[in-house]
Amino acid sequence: MKFAHEYADAHFDRFQEQMYELLRIRSVSTSPERSEDVRQAAAWLADDMRRIGLHDVEVIPTGGHPIVYGEWLGAGADAPTVLIYGHYDVQPAALEDGWHSDPFEPVERSGRIFARGSSDDKGQVVAQLKAAESLLAGGGSPVNLKFLIEGEEESGSIHLGDFVRANTERLKADVCLISDSGMPTEDQPSIIYALRGMVVIELEVYGPSNDLHSGSYGGAVHNPLQALAEIIAQLHAPDGRVAIPGFYNDVLPLSEAERAELHQTAWTEDAWRQVTGAPASWGEADYAIHERIGARPTLEINGMAGGFFEIGMKSVLPAKAWAKISCRLVANQDHEKIGQLVRDFVLDITPPTVRSMVRVLLGSSPAFVDIQTPAMQAAIAAYKRGWGKRPIFMREGGSIPVVADFQKELHLPVILMGFTLNNDSAHGPNEHFGVEMFRKGIHTTMYFYEELARRELR
Amino acid sequence: MKFAHEYADAHFDRFQEQMYELLRIRSVSTSPERSEDVRQAAAWLADDMRRIGLHDVEVIPTGGHPIVYGEWLGAGADAPTVLIYGHYDVQPAALEDGWHSDPFEPVERSGRIFARGSSDDKGQVVAQLKAAESLLAGGGSPVNLKFLIEGEEESGSIHLGDFVRANTERLKADVCLISDSGMPTEDQPSIIYALRGMVVIELEVYGPSNDLHSGSYGGAVHNPLQALAEIIAQLHAPDGRVAIPGFYNDVLPLSEAERAELHQTAWTEDAWRQVTGAPASWGEADYAIHERIGARPTLEINGMAGGFFEIGMKSVLPAKAWAKISCRLVANQDHEKIGQLVRDFVLDITPPTVRSMVRVLLGSSPAFVDIQTPAMQAAIAAYKRGWGKRPIFMREGGSIPVVADFQKELHLPVILMGFTLNNDSAHGPNEHFGVEMFRKGIHTTMYFYEELARRELR
Numbered sequence A, B: 001m002k003f004a005h006e007y008a009d010a011h012f013d014r015f016q017e018q019m020y021e022l023l024r025i026r027s028v029s030t031s032p033e034r035s036e037d038v039r040q041a042a043a044w045l046a047d048d049m050r051r052i053g054l055h056d057v058e059v060i061p062t063g064g065h066p067i068v069y070g071e072w073l074g075a076g077a078d079a080p081t082v083l084i085y086g087h088y089d090v091q092p093a094a095l096e097d098g099w100h101s102d103p104f105e106p107v108e109r110s111g112r113i114f115a116r117g118s119s120d121d122k123g124q125v126v127a128q129l130k131a132a133e134s135l136l137a138g139g140g141s142p143v144n145l146k147f148l149i150e151g152e153e154e155s156g157s158i159h160l161g162d163f164v165r166a167n168t169e170r171l172k173a174d175v176c177l178i179s180d181s182g183m184p185t186e187d188q189p190s191i192i193y194a195l196r197g198m199v200v201i202e203l204e205v206y207g208p209s210n211d212l213h214s215g216s217y218g219g220a221v222h223n224p225l226q227a228l229a230e231i232i233a234q235l236h237a238p239d240g241r242v243a244i245p246g247f248y249n250d251v252l253p254l255s256e257a258e259r260a261e262l263h264q265t266a267w268t269e270d271a272w273r274q275v276t277g278a279p280a281s282w283g284e285a286d287y288a289i290h291e292r293i294g295a296r297p298t299l300e301i302n303g304m305a306g307g308f309f310e311i312g313m314k315s316v317l318p319a320k321a322w323a324k325i326s327c328r329l330v331a332n333q334d335h336e337k338i339g340q341l342v343r344d345f346v347l348d349i350t351p352p353t354v355r356s357m358v359r360v361l362l363g364s365s366p367a368f369v370d371i372q373t374p375a376m377q378a379a380i381a382a383y384k385r386g387w388g389k390r391p392i393f394m395r396e397g398g399s400i401p402v403v404a405d406f407q408k409e410l411h412l413p414v415i416l417m418g419f420t421l422n423n424d425s426a427h428g429p430n431e432h433f434g435v436e437m438f439r440k441g442i443h444t445t446m447y448f449y450e451e452l453a454r455r456e457l458r
Helices: A001-010 A012-023 A034-054 A122-137 A159-168 A225-232 A256-265 A269-276 A289-294 A335-349 A376-387 A402-410 A435-454 B002-010 B010-025 B030-054 B123-137 B161-168 B225-233 B256-265 B269-276 B289-294 B335-349 B372-385 B402-409 B435-454
Strands: A055-060 A067-072 A082-085 A108-111 A112-114 A143-152 A174-180 A191-197 A197-206 A298-309 A320-330 A355-364 A394-395 A413-416 A432-435 B055-060 B067-072 B083-089 B107-109 B112-114 B142-151 B173-178 B190-197 B199-205 B297-307 B320-329 B355-364 B392-397 B413-419 B432-434
Touching: A001 A012, A001 A122, A012 A034, A012 A112, A012 A122, A012 A435, A034 A067, A034 A122, A082 A122, A082 A402, A082 B320, A112 A435, A122 A143, A122 A435, A159 A402, A174 A402, A174 A435, A191 A256, A191 A376, A197 A225, A197 A335, A197 B372, A225 A298, A225 B225, A225 B297, A256 A289, A256 A394, A289 A394, A298 B225, A320 A335, A335 A355, A376 A413, A376 A435, A402 A413, A413 A435, A432 A435, B002 B010, B002 B435, B010 B030, B010 B112, B010 B123, B010 B435, B030 B055, B030 B067, B030 B123, B083 B123, B083 B402, B112 B142, B112 B435, B123 B142, B123 B435, B161 B402, B173 B402, B173 B435, B190 B372, B199 B225, B199 B335, B225 B297, B225 B320, B256 B289, B256 B392, B289 B392, B320 B335, B335 B355, B372 B413, B372 B435, B402 B413, B413 B435, B432 B435
Parallel strands: A082 A143, A082 A174, A174 A413, A191 A394, B083 B142, B083 B173, B173 B413, B190 B392
Antiparallel strands: A055 A067, A067 A143, A108 A112, A112 A432, A191 A413, A197 A320, A197 A355, A298 A320, A298 B297, B055 B067, B067 B142, B107 B112, B112 B432, B190 B413, B199 B320, B199 B355, B297 B320
8 A cells, every 4th residue: 555655646746737638628518519528528537547457448328428437346356345426527617707717727826726627526536546546556456446427417417317227236336435525624624424405497487579679668568587586586585594385394404413513614604704705694594504505405596687788788678587596405305396396386476477487407316424334434534544634524515416326226325525625616716626635635545445445344 | 842752752762772771780889899880870871961962961979979960051041940860870689689580681571671770760860861862852952951860879879968068059950850769550640749768777786706606605695696686676566666765756647638648549458468479468557558658657677697597507606696777767757866766775775695786877868848839730731741640649668868958958849750660679679660651751751841841930
């Protein structure tokens, strides 16, 4: 194992350069015009898997973007097998969103690598690959490795569930490792034990059949922009709760013990203002900031548009207005049920002067992880060695749709070891990943495998 | 006069072709990148004015887009002088807004000319020029003519008021003629006696300092899109009234006599649904549809945007959301006062969790015209000859900002003789102007001059 760690340090600059190669590929899975870039990112990963010595490397087509699979089973049948999941697709990014440099041309400033995907999730996927490379270069890994890297995480992992169900034998393992989350500060590692699910909804409000002159028609036609605003304003109660009847019915209540545990990572109002830049916090009055994010479901407007919104003005009463809405869900909410509740409520409150069209685009289940397993003890030990500190347990506001599938279909304990920071601006402008975090991530992954091999997992 | 009418018919195809030349120029005054096109449209007009025999033709620079001026004073000091106002700028237009053909490549279908500006107002400006050409080709006009054609009507005529105030001697006339409105049906001419004023407002709502991941932050940050919707939803009461305190304070109430007169052009709910395509009419419950448009002020959302609104999805909690709002005003509302009321109300209802920025961009006064003047009798007589029918009097929901200036600064009776149809889709896709309306407009303008010359105007 000593050789592997020395190898990682000796080849670290090249590892970083290889991460840059992957970051330069604009693999935005939600943009139809980027599908060729997504394909290129998959090809890059398959090439790297072959280069580092994985076997049976394959770019597997799906109904959408491909899955990249590769494995190394040299540790033998008695050794544990780890299924490593990550994703090579990224959120959209454009310079004009406030980036200080091209989001697809990685650059290092003050020890941080700035690029779309640096933290979510290409940088972490490369850390996993380079941990494997370092071990295999030294003769082998103490555990068997199965890499499953998908290209649709940012668009709801719509084809991964079917793939997992159809490949339970191939994906058979003892533990699943996912590095797609962050920690509170650089020297406080954390392990995520709860993830929010999601349901994505498009709402369109239609009024007149064509755009109309706002002078000649205004005052006697219900403006779809106004109607959309009136509908959206009714989705929350004044106290911050989602106002849709039944929305909270299936939410697991927080126990007092869990609230106390989570209180370790509580935000102060001041710190929250600082990290968000918002003038004040907002949300459900009965819950603390960290609870609103990790333990409570939300309804968020991700986009809204209609009429004329370029520079200048246009006296238009538009035919249509639209919004993109997503709900984050917590255990034990069901995404299909929630999608239906939102749809029914919106149609119910739509006045007869306009027409609403509600489309539920995709959904994923929330996940909840058992923190008492031997694999979790191995993860704690690995963090102690890699970071010199015991990790804390946290709930994550974001979603990794496939976690629930791994639990349900493969019956695997899922370990969420994330190596980035919570405020690394994933999904926003100037996303970044610390160079030292990348390095520690590689070493900690190797410690994790070593700790797993020492324990009785089956 | 007989020669002039024959000349107009003989050259009618060329007149239409010349209108097409002007329609092809993309003179969108609100788009900064179109200013060269706007300049070209001004140059085209000046060329045509010279061609038809006007004198002292000039393209006059302003702080924005130029004014085109030309005159013919050959009728002599004893004859009446008509100041003809129009505009050569147009609203924005794009094929993807629902046009059946390129908005800047005019095409005739079923006797209608389809193009942006065909009815509002290039087509009508060309009708005025071609009436003058026909008269001058026959030896002269019975009245003196002063053409004042501006390039900023669609952006609030912001520089015209100053020009009028600085040129009262040059613009001295006995009557002002404006063809920038429509009639209810092809065979029912109308004269507008009231126009709405306008105030244009931009509202921006700011939340976090950067776009955030809606999973990692959602639920504890007030989403600016949601906050914008909540603010906009409060601008109207459930009964359709504008909910801003004091908004209706200065509105002249409708008399019973005026209501009875206007009732001639009342819309049925069915007809309104047909012309708008909206599922039902909307607005102030105490007023009929035609009253809501012509006699009542409104607050309209012309555009709204924020977050991610392209194809696909992005889990973003955006830093900012914005809306473009305009109020249409009726006599005796003051646009500065209303702009201030809207601003104060929005800031007042903005919650402490976000910040609002309200900018009043521009404003214009409503106008009310005396219908008892000799010039108005001449207009009635002209319509009877041109259309074979007495015109009805109507209120117009749209705005022509300069009318109030002509009344106040030049003390002129303003005659609003419009030759297009109310449902010609001005400002919307597939704007059009009937070929026969264009022809009758040219003849009726000549009748109007003849009728004016017969009357004692001073």
